[in-house]
Amino acid sequence: MESDPTYALDLNRDVVSLTADLVDVPSESFQEAPLADAVQAALTGREPLRVTRVGNTVIAQTDFGRAQRVVIGGHLDTVPAHDNLPHRRADDRIYGLGACDMKGGVAVALRLAAQLTDARYDVTYLFYDCEEVASEHNGLAKMADSNPGVLAADFAILMEPSNARVEAGCQGTLRFEVRTTGSRAHSARSWMGENAIHNAAEILERLARYRAREVDVDGLIYREGLNAVGIVGGVAGNVIPDECVVTVNYRYAPTLAPSEAEDHAREVFEGFPVSVVDNAPGALPGLDNPAVEAFVEVVGEPPHPKFGWTDVARFSSLGIPALNFGPGDPSLAHTQGEYVPIADLHKSEDSLRRWLVG
C-alpha cells in the first residue's frame, strides 16, 4: 500500500508547488491515510532519513550524530472542506482548504526533510494526524503516550501558522460551566416558580464587567480572556425554566497552572456552582533556552506570544521547549477563504534552512 499510494508527491518541486499539491490531497481528520501514504512514500529511501509510521503519523529521523536533536512537526489533517478545493493561486497566495492550517507548513518541513543531507542538529520530522478533532484522537498526543521516545528532543518547532514569525509558548485553555437553578412552574403562574434564566443575569454581569489580565512572560505580553461561548436554558414556551447553563472559556497566561486557572474561575463565579469541562495547560515561551535563542536570532525578528492553544503545550509538558513558526495568518485558519502568502512559504523555509545548516 505505502509503496503504491493513491497520490504521488514530488519533493523536488519548489515549496509553492508542493503546497498546492498538498492542498489537493484531501485529508480531513480521520481520513489522512492517503496523504500519510503519499508522505511516507515520498520520504522513504531518501538518505539520511529513517522513516517509520505509527497509524497515520509518519516519522522521519536523521542520524547525523549531533549532540542535540530538534523536532519539526506538522499535522496532516484539515477541517472539513467548504467548497474550497482544489487549490487556487492568485495574488501571490495559495488559496484552498488547509493552505494556511497547515499544508504550507507541512510543505516547508517536507522540503527540508528531503533536501538537507547534513545539519547542525539531528532532526525528527513528524507528520501527524487528527489535530483538528478531540484531543483523544490527536496523533501527537497518542505518540506521547505510546512512543514517547519518538518525541525526545532538545527543542521542538511546530509549523502552526504564525505569519512566519516566532510565536512562543501558548496560553492555557479552560472550559467550564456555570449553572443556575430555579423551579419550574407554568408561566401563567410564574410566582409559583423561580426563573433560572433570570438568575443568570449576575453571571453575565460578571462576565461583561470582567477585565482580562495582560501577563508579561520573558517580555511577551499574554493577553487573557474570559468569555461565555455558550448559554442554554428553557423547557418550553410556557414553563418557568429551572436550569440555565453558561459555558465559559478562560484563556490563561502560561504562568498559571491549570489548577490555578480553575481556582480563578471559581473565584470569579463565587456563589454559583462551577464544573470543569476541559482544561489544557499553556506552554511557557522558554526564550532563555539556547536552542530557542539561536533560532530566534536566525529569524531576526522579536518573538510574539501565541494566544491560541497549540500542540506546543504537549512538548512543554514533556519538558521540551517548543514554539510555533509557520507560514500563514492564524486568524485565517478554518475559514472558507484561507490562504497562505507565497512570501511566508519562502521566508519559513529560508529561516529554518539557515538555522539548521548555519
Next chain:
Amino acid sequence: MESDPTYALDLNRDVVSLTADLVDVPSESFQEAPLADAVQAALTGREPLRVTRVGNTVIAQTDFGRAQRVVIGGHLDTVPAHDNLPHRRADDRIYGLGACDMKGGVAVALRLAAQLTDARYDVTYLFYDCEEVASEHNGLAKMADSNPGVLAADFAILMEPSNARVEAGCQGTLRFEVRTTGSRAHSARSWMGENAIHNAAEILERLARYRAREVDVDGLIYREGLNAVGIVGGVAGNVIPDECVVTVNYRYAPTLAPSEAEDHAREVFEGFPVSVVDNAPGALPGLDNPAVEAFVEVVGEPPHPKFGWTDVARFSSLGIPALNFGPGDPSLAHTQGEYVPIADLHKSEDSLRRWLVG
C-alpha cells in the same frame, strides 16, 4: 363507522365511572377519532338532542325554545401518555391521563347532555379536538372559522380544570424574542470580537428587576408575569458568539389589547430588537353579564381570575362572555400524576344542573 364505534360509552353510569371510562379511551391530539365516534354514538338518538359532527368535533344541541342559549364545551384530546393509562381510583380520586385535563369535565358535560330533558336555557354541547396542540389545529378555532353559527350563544362555559370554581376570563399571552448581536472571533483572541452573550446581561437584568403588575378587573386580581422561557447563544467552544436570543413570555391582564402588550414589551426592552413569536389576547371576565351573574350565584362561591390562557378567549373574541368551570386542579394538567378529585366531579355536575334546571 359512527354507529359501530370501537369504544362504547354508557351515559347512564355515574359521573365518576364515566370519567374513568373516558380516561381509558386513548385520545391523544390528532387521534381523537375513536373517542369522538364513541361520544357521537352515545349521544345520537337521545331526545331532545340534535347531534352533528364536523371532523372530530361532536355538537349536540337542544331545542327547548328558550330565549337564551349557552355553550358547554370541552376538549376530547389529551397530551401524550406517560405511563399513566389505564385509570386508577384511589384516595377519592381518579388518576390517569386526562383525568384532570379534561375528561372529568367532559364526563360532567356528557351526563348533562344525556339527562336533561328540559332547562332554562337552550344548550349547545361541544366536544372538540386538538386543544393541546398548535392553535391552527384547534377544533374550536376551526369551528369559529368554518361554522361560526354553531358557537352562537349568550354565554359559554368551558370545562377547563378550575377546582370546580368559577375562573373568569383569562390573561393574554405574548411570546417574543429579544436579541443581542456581536461579532465572532477565536476565543483565544476575544478582543478581536464582541460577545453577544455578555451583551445579554442587560436583558436578563431587566427581567430580574421587573415587577409584574396586578390588575383589578371587576374585583378580580389578574397577576401578570414577564419571564424568560428560553435563552440560546453560542457557536462553538472556542468562538466568541455573535448572537444570543432570549425568548420571553408576557402574560398580560385581559384589559390590555394585544398591540398594547407588544408596546409594553418593546418599552421594557428598549434598545434591543424585539420580534413577536405569537400573541393571543386575553378574555375579560364579563361578570356583569346577567347569565354569568346567575351562574356565579348558583355556584355560591366568589369567582377567581384565570391566569392561564384558555379557549374562553375565543368566545370572548366573538363577543360571547365565557368562563372556566371544571373539576380538577389546573396545576396538575399535563403532569404524569394528574388526577381529578371525585368531590370536584360531583360538585361540578350539581352546580351546572342546578343552574340549568333551576
